Amino acid sequence: MKILFSLLLCLGLCVPLPAVSAKAASERVFTATIFPVWLLLREVTHDVPGVEATLLLPAASGCPHDYAMTPADRRALFRADVLVLNGLGLEGFLGDDGRTRSLLKPEAAIVDASRGVQDLLPDEGHGHDHGDHEHHGCSGNPHIFAAPSTMADMVRSIADQLAELDSERASLYRANASRAAQRLEALAAECRRVGESLGARSIVTQHSALDYLARDLGLTVKAHIQPHEGQEPSARDMLELVRLIRAEGVAALILESGSPDRIGRTLAAETDIPRVMLDTASNGPDDLPHPLDWYETIIRDNLRALEQALGTR
Numbered sequence: 001m002k003i004l005f006s007l008l009l010c011l012g013l014c015v016p017l018p019a020v021s022a023k024a025a026s027e028r029v030f031t032a033t034i035f036p037v038w039l040l041l042r043e044v045t046h047d048v049p050g051v052e053a054t055l056l057l058p059a060a061s062g063c064p065h066d067y068a069m070t071p072a073d074r075r076a077l078f079r080a081d082v083l084v085l086n087g088l089g090l091e092g093f094l095g096d097d098g099r100t101r102s103l104l105k106p107e108a109a110i111v112d113a114s115r116g117v118q119d120l121l122p123d124e125g126h127g128h129d130h131g132d133h134e135h136h137g138c139s140g141n142p143h144i145f146a147a148p149s150t151m152a153d154m155v156r157s158i159a160d161q162l163a164e165l166d167s168e169r170a171s172l173y174r175a176n177a178s179r180a181a182q183r184l185e186a187l188a189a190e191c192r193r194v195g196e197s198l199g200a201r202s203i204v205t206q207h208s209a210l211d212y213l214a215r216d217l218g219l220t221v222k223a224h225i226q227p228h229e230g231q232e233p234s235a236r237d238m239l240e241l242v243r244l245i246r247a248e249g250v251a252a253l254i255l256e257s258g259s260p261d262r263i264g265r266t267l268a269a270e271t272d273i274p275r276v277m278l279d280t281a282s283n284g285p286d287d288l289p290h291p292l293d294w295y296e297t298i299i300r301d302n303l304r305a306l307e308q309a310l311g312t313r
Helices: 002-014 019-026 035-044 071-079 097-102 148-165 167-197 208-217 235-248 262-271 291-310
Strands: 028-032 051-055 082-085 109-112 202-205 220-224 252-256 275-278
Touching (some): 035 082, 035 148, 035 167, 035 291, 082 148, 097 109, 109 148, 148 208, 148 291, 202 208, 202 235, 208 220, 235 262, 252 262, 252 291, 275 291
Parallel strands (some): 082 109, 202 220, 252 275
């Protein structure tokens, strides 16, 4: 009996490890900093063997203006073979470029999705630390994920940079990005058509997060309620906004879903214009089977809300 038990134990110990362990060890981890960049990274790496696309910040965290990293974030960063940034200083929680690299493995690479994005809008002082992520000294508005046209630029940029880092899979990255960019450009064209049909075009927005979408629609942003992120307008600022809204014939207040609405309600009541809640696509669910389907739905919901508020011709 003892001999039989010893033989069975030996056989059990000699069984090779499952193949999945070898596969997991060979996978490269591509980590996106924020939710909308993760959406694009998933499209670019769709069905690409040996690549895992992960998200650093929680999907529901939104724009990371005041985010502070956790020990778990630091561990996730050190796992990454490639870190994919939004860029334009949005990831202030990472610090400058030198500090960011110190959080990564020595051989890890950084991809900046804002590299190559066309016609950046100015940033009006949201307190972002721009660092050196490809746009050293640039003061561009970092909310490039809120509009389909700039998302198309971003997805191509991510694919091109990954192709430079990983020539073996370059054609897969670029083919995936081409399909995604075509859908995003078609969505941008839809935005332009809807914008041309709107009955009014002058708006006031909460802050600059929706400026790129407004541009895709051909809308004129007369002012921001909060020119500086997190800083509420003073009583004097509110009086000036009321004067501007009346003088410029502003048709609607455009606010951001999930943000405090007290100031928007006050301005709408004082000026008798509608307030509209739009989604900036800065956060969402973490279990999306089809990322671009979700993004298209968000943008089209925004378009329908604008049609109701601004009217159509």
